[in-house]
Amino acid sequence: MYMAPKTTLSRDDIISMDAFVAIRRDKRSEVVAMKKNRRVALGPHATFYFENFLTMWWQIQEMLYIEKGGEEQMADELAAYAPLVPKGSELVATFMLEIDEPVRRARVLGSLGGIDSHLFVEINGEKIYAVPEDDAERNREDGKTSAVHFLRFPLNPSQIAVFRQAESRILLGCDHPNYGHLAIVSDATRQALAQDFV
Numbered sequence: 001m002y003m004a005p006k007t008t009l010s011r012d013d014i015i016s017m018d019a020f021v022a023i024r025r026d027k028r029s030e031v032v033a034m035k036k037n038r039r040v041a042l043g044p045h046a047t048f049y050f051e052n053f054l055t056m057w058w059q060i061q062e063m064l065y066i067e068k069g070g071e072e073q074m075a076d077e078l079a080a081y082a083p084l085v086p087k088g089s090e091l092v093a094t095f096m097l098e099i100d101e102p103v104r105r106a107r108v109l110g111s112l113g114g115i116d117s118h119l120f121v122e123i124n125g126e127k128i129y130a131v132p133e134d135d136a137e138r139n140r141e142d143g144k145t146s147a148v149h150f151l152r153f154p155l156n157p158s159q160i161a162v163f164r165q166a167e168s169r170i171l172l173g174c175d176h177p178n179y180g181h182l183a184i185v186s187d188a189t190r191q192a193l194a195q196d197f198v
Helices: 017-036 053-067 070-084 102-109 157-164 187-194
Strands: 039-042 046-051 090-097 119-123 126-129 148-154 170-176 179-184
Touching: 017 053, 039 170, 039 179, 046 053, 053 070, 090 102, 119 148, 119 157, 126 148, 157 187
Parallel strands: none
Antiparallel strands: 039 046, 046 090, 090 148, 119 126, 119 170, 170 179
């Protein structure tokens, strides 16, 4: 039976610490398995992590579990993560530039200013560019970008219909002059992400 995805996350969705501790191990296994098909590497340094209700719920519950900040912390976590739950006609991703070596990281990030406006999903040849979250400035005037970006890919009904079709060719890409890469979205990932649409 089809169940529409949850498109909002509120205080009412957050369970008590005792209840969370009781289910934490099993829920972690569920989240890890689900995330596997929501992750797409792009080139040598970048990864898209596609968010949904469960990933954001888990993030909030884990932060509360680790930091034990109570209601005050909960308000901050909800303000940060609830907006990243897809609203039913979009994909939402955390885009991370992951480079372990500090000197190399600084050099690469210093060459990728504005990368968040060069990221796209391509559906059968049609590109839909990311809309970066405007919660913080993530690109500096000196050309350096942040290692983490939060992105939305708004799709119209016809694009969603094509995305849902098994034979569709879905790519993720970047056309930044210093980071030009494409990644094919597997059918397992396409199916997982298609569940974000109402």
